[in-house]
Amino acid sequence: MQNFDEVDFFTDKSLVNDPHIYFDYLRSKGPVVFLPARGVYAVTGFDEGVAVFQNEDVFSSFNSSWGPKPLPFTPVGDDINDLIEKHRGDDIAFQMISSLDPPAHTRLKSLLRGLITPKRLKENEEYMWGLADGLIDEFIGQGSVEFMSSYAKAYATLVIADLLGVPEEDRDEFRTIFQQSMGLGMIDPSPQDAVHPLPLIGGKFFQYVMDRRANPRQDVLTSLAQMTYLDGELPGPDVVVALSTFLFAAGQETTVRVIGGMLRILAEDQALQAKIRADRSLIPVFIEETLRLESVLKTDYRLTRVRTKIGDVELEAGTPVMLCISAMNHDPRKFENPHAFNLDRPNVRDHAAFGRGVHACVGAPLARAELKVTLERLFDRTSHIGIDESRHGAEGSRTFTYDPSYVVRGLSELFLTLTPKS
Amino acid sequence: MVKITYIECDGTAHAIDAKPGRSMMKNAVINRVPGIVGECGGNTRCGTCRIYVDAEWLAKMDAPRADELDMIDFVGDQNPGVRLSCQIEVTEAMEGLSVRMPKSQYPEG
Numbered sequence: 221m222q223n224f225d226e227v228d229f230f231t232d233k234s235l236v237n238d239p240h241i242y243f244d245y246l247r248s249k250g251p252v253v254f255l256p257a258r259g260v261y262a263v264t265g266f267d268e269g270v271a272v273f274q275n276e277d278v279f280s281s282f283n284s285s286w287g288p289k290p291l292p293f294t295p296v297g298d299d300i301n302d303l304i305e306k307h308r309g310d311d312i313a314f315q316m317i318s319s320l321d322p323p324a325h326t327r328l329k330s331l332l333r334g335l336i337t338p339k340r341l342k343e344n345e346e347y348m349w350g351l352a353d354g355l356i357d358e359f360i361g362q363g364s365v366e367f368m369s370s371y372a373k374a375y376a377t378l379v380i381a382d383l384l385g386v387p388e389e390d391r392d393e394f395r396t397i398f399q400q401s402m403g404l405g406m407i408d409p410s411p412q413d414a415v416h417p418l419p420l421i422g423g424k425f426f427q428y429v430m431d432r433r434a435n436p437r438q439d440v441l442t443s444l445a446q447m448t449y450l451d452g453e454l455p456g457p458d459v460v461v462a463l464s465t466f467l468f469a470a471g472q473e474t475t476v477r478v479i480g481g482m483l484r485i486l487a488e489d490q491a492l493q494a495k496i497r498a499d500r501s502l503i504p505v506f507i508e509e510t511l512r513l514e515s516v517l518k519t520d521y522r523l524t525r526v527r528t529k530i531g532d533v534e535l536e537a538g539t540p541v542m543l544c545i546s547a548m549n550h551d552p553r554k555f556e557n558p559h560a561f562n563l564d565r566p567n568v569r570d571h572a573a574f575g576r577g578v579h580a581c582v583g584a585p586l587a588r589a590e591l592k593v594t595l596e597r598l599f600d601r602t603s604h605i606g607i608d609e610s611r612h613g614a615e616g617s618r619t620f621t622y623d624p625s626y627v628v629r630g631l632s633e634l635f636l637t638l639t640p641k642s
Numbered sequence: 643m644v645k646i647t648y649i650e651c652d653g654t655a656h657a658i659d660a661k662p663g664r665s666m667m668k669n670a671v672i673n674r675v676p677g678i679v680g681e682c683g684g685n686t687r688c689g690t691c692r693i694y695v696d697a698e699w700l701a702k703m704d705a706p707r708a709d710e711l712d713m714i715d716f717v718g719d720q721n722p723g724v725r726l727s728c729q730i731e732v733t734e735a736m737e738g739l740s741v742r743m744p745k746s747q748y749p750e751g
Contacts, residue, residue, distance in 0.1 A: 274671050329685070336687065337709065340717035505747075569748045580683040
């Protein structure tokens with residue numbers, strides 16, 4: 221039996237396949253628990269975590285992508301707001317939109333206001349249907365498929381590419397670039413890893429922005445390139461590039477993994493699959509329960525700006541807080557029998573898989589549409605989806621491997637068998 | 643502080659001291675009023691902060707902008723007086739305001 225008191229969540233690969241064994245152990249000590257290995261407070265309680273998310277005045281997102289690494293400064297005193305802002309420039313991780321605090325965050329986010337609107341989503345959804353079909357065409361005749369590389373990655377990449385208005389002729393290039401994972405929160409980051417996708421995307425977007433500002437067209441890229449802040453000021457091209465790159469990253473790492481999670485659940489549970497095939501109106505709740513159960517973004521981070529409390533626990537200013545979103549979504553005080561998949565769960569939509577508060581996922585409606593279209597089209601085009609036993613073993617003794625990341629939960633590979641509809 | 647009451651569809655009332663200058667959604671969420679979700683954090687992007695406001699109180703609020711109306715339309719809520727509470731800034735003129743909340747902020751109930 222593992223000694224969980226001594227384990228380091230951020231480097232221990234044995235915690236990857238099922239993080240809940242460890243999270244439940246933490247929860248047994250309380251909804252807010254100090255992890256001495258890294259000096260962070262882990263929050264596993266749903267209510268406690270949501271309160272942190274909702275309180276950006278007290279909890280800075282400075283370390284949201286920094287994770288458990290030591291801060292670039294030593295907190296001093298009861299209010300570290302000035303220290304936080306002084307160190308923004310220390311690393312790109314402190315300047316991403318997800319790490320900013322209001323008012324800078326509010327200002328930057330306003331640039332997205334034309335992008336993910338009901339109208340744009342409707343247009344994007346039309347594209348998704350054709351895209352799903354085209355990708356399915358590529359493998360449906362084979363009878364089996366490695367779903368992450370043959371569908372999930374390409375689909376998630378191309379949907380964002382379409383949303384941002386990447387020209388058709390460049391989309392294959394984007395697809396190739398994103399076959400390589402971005403390695404978010406990897407336990408063993410290898411310096412020999414192949415080229416990171418984001419700088420390549422950044423280069424393309426710089427070209428697009430400069431071109432559309434010089435030669436505007438009637439397209440989404442032009443709207444993106446020309447979007448001003450609310451006061452009318454035009455952002456520098458680097459700002460637009462950074463934002464576009466961020467959206468690619470955000471829409472990739474997460475959506476890809478939920479797609480994998482959904483298909484694994486359906487392929488493993490044939491009765492559930494049959495039920496949803498017979499009644500497609502169940503697809504939305506199926507998606508929500510998958511989002512809750514899988515909680516693809518396992519952890520997020522905050523930093524106390526002032527002395528404060530979470531639940532009963534007092535924290536000094538400058539204390540890193542690890543929001544264990546997976547654990548929050550498996551809090552038995554909130555979700556009965558939380559580790560079980562339950563299509564009839566009454567409060568399924570209360571889950572916090574997309575976060576809460578000012579940093580709540582802007583892509584949530586996009587993600588939901590992507591997931592829905594994926595299932596609808598797969599159900600239209602196949603009569604059966606199963607687990608490829610030659611790869612994952614027989615029922616009852618399956619082997620699934622998850623990417624060794626302490627931030628995201630996702631299958632490295634998912635081999636499925638498919639029977640095309642005649 | 644401004645006294646505002648949020649009423650659930652079964653009649654349960656939640657009276658809070660709302661801070662002016664902050665949205666009705668944010669005030670509700672900080673005070674843990676059940677029935678207001680505000681999933682998108684107040685960006686007119688999710689429709690999960692809907693409230694129903696009587697005509698006399700609507701007159702004391704700024705009219706909804708196009709993006710709020712688009713979102714309400716998208717969500718398909720046609721109840722009279724429907725507003726997104728994230729787009730309503732609390733002012734002193736709202737002292738004693740009382741609003742109703744939908745049975746659920748989500749279609750499945």
